[in-house]
Amino acid sequence: MNRSHRWSIPALAATALLGSLALTGPANAAATDISTATAAPGITRHEEIERAKTWLTADQGKPVPYNQDHNWNDGYRQDCSGYASMMLKLPKPGPNTVALKDDGWTTPITMSALNEGDLIIKANSDSPKFRHVVVFDHWADAGHTKYWAYEQAGGVGTQYATHDYGLIKGDGYHAAHPRNLTD
Template sequence: MRRTMTTLSTLAVTVMLTGGATALPAHAQEATPSRFTTAVAASSARPPSAAAKSTRGQTLQRARVWLTANRGRQVPYSQAKKWRDGYRQDCSGYASMALGLAKPGPNTVALARTRSLTRPIAISQLKPGDLVIDAIGDSSSRHVVIFEKWNNTAHSSYTAYEQRGSHGTDHRSLTYGLKSGSQFKAHRPVQFGD
């Protein structure tokens, strides 16, 4: 039952993000919780520009979609292609999709420097859905990841979602930005309102 619910949740969010319609088997429709169905219906009724109302939980939920959106596998990385949902298949396109920003999404530099999108915070202040960004260098060295949680009370590593070259979408433990002098900096999406 739990696996069915996870698959249904992923499918429903994928449909919501792509704007498509997918028929679920009758038994699957009956097993879907009404609060999730209501949330998906409300989210899909909003235009993409209404991302200012997105929550941290919704951001992480959207980030999870790309882990299995490619027929059960992660979305492949590409700086030149867009995924079926209209977002670029690079790290900044992935972060933009998770945040519900306009398609195809701003690049990494814009995510870090556009104050209507994010504001700098201390790395120690990271909360779920915040971004850790290296906006220095060129397209082969800039990167952005979506923070999920600290792995320990010492804050020596964290778990994050990322779209990385030669792998695609990933959910793993990272230390970007934790060493003194790192080019990775923490940024809070302004849409969260805190």
């Protein structure tokens, strides 16, 4: 028996809408987050900071030099996001600053929620020269006006220094928690 189905215009529109939501909606985004999070092994905050310290003296007792176009001996890029990726054991050569923020490697947190190993990221710039990421270590003062952080910076290479990025209104820096931290 040959049956033909007649669909009403509202039924067709609803079906099309549900289909497009299934393809582009939150379920698809969640799959990206899960695959990204499982692409990196878990790491403790202590392990992350110990890895950070290795680049302070890895170049024959000197800091690893900064270079966006080269990878260090361990396979990670010698820039800020490559350094953060190395500390977190992310896939080599490491996601760039924008990917660290937007591709499921981190979740946004408030600056007041920062703990050792969390990231402070400036990714919303048209130029890579104005993007940056540092790894939070601890607050430098009781008023939380500065903090100690690990970073890979142009002109100096790897360093451990105090910063106020993210604490100045409108500077474009935001706090983020790496998804693969296990504690």
